[in-house]
């Protein structure tokens with residue numbers, strides 16, 4: 593089936609990708625070169641590896657997620673441009689894009705994990721450079737920092753997510769793609785199309801290869817129920833959610849409730865969107881151990897693993913931490929380039 597570019601953009605906007613976890617906000621930009629032809633195979637929706645997509649993509653990889661950016665470029669059959677980074681003595685980032693993009697869409701890939709503000713300014717710089725070359729700049733921020741600051745929890749707090757969203761638009765992004773954003777409400781702050789992609793299916797594929805005993809999926813808090821449900825459904829098992837309470841001022845965490853009978857002797861898969869200080873996973877693991885579970889595995893999309901988080905998590909009884917390459921870490925054994933590429937096309 594051959595689509596002209598006009599057809600392609602209409603299909604894209606009105607739901608070619610139905611079934612993929614996504615939202616759109618604001619208007620869709622459909623400008624760009626008129627000379628593109630797009631061939632889409634009927635399998636395109638399900639398998640980006642099977643696509644026969646003839647598009648002019650250039651992928652620019654930021655230093656934070658260079659390997660993931662290369663993988664996305666390969667999947668899109670696009671040109672890859674690397675960026676060079678120098679950090680000046682005063683902390684400023686100097687970023688240079690090597691080479692020229694092809695005519696067509698540009699995909700910028702850069703996570704904003706710590707140092708968050710440096711990685712953020714590098715992402716914005718790459719977007720602004722890309723916009724000089726193309727009217728369509730897809731900005732992939734696999735891990736989006738500041739997504740937890742999407743509302744005023746305590747009086748006087750700044751909604752920094754809203755500022756970050758405006759900065760991406762001001763820099764020239766025409767569409768934003770993120771992976772397992774902490775709160776989907778955060779996407780409402782973008783005044784350009786913004787889409788969330790789920791990594792759960794890829795994490796589940798990994799866990800299916802492990803030989804687990806009577807596995808039970810566990811969310812460390814009630815806020816993660818939807819995530820645990822999705823994981824359990826794809827994995828083909830049941831899930832429970834613990835009740836976590838966090839003190840908004842001190843950040844300390846307490847876990848309450850869980851039915852001991854559901855846990856005893858079974859392997860646990862703790863599923864969370866991110867592990868930051870490890871506090872939530874540590875408390876949950878200690879709690880589950882007391883309930884006499886068997887092995888505990890921790891699955892997350894974004895392993896920030898601040899400070900000695902990994903050590904404390906293992907000490908709490910977690911035998912394996914599994915994360916994705918939205919953040920390059922030793923634990924990042926799951927590749928999200930297939931789901932991101934599918935969202936781009």
Ligand code: R5P
Pocket residue numbers: 812813815816864865866867868869870871872873
């Ligand atoms: C919180 O609601 C999130 O889903 C994570 O559970 C949390 O951000 C993890 O942070 P930490 O590892 O510091 O407990």
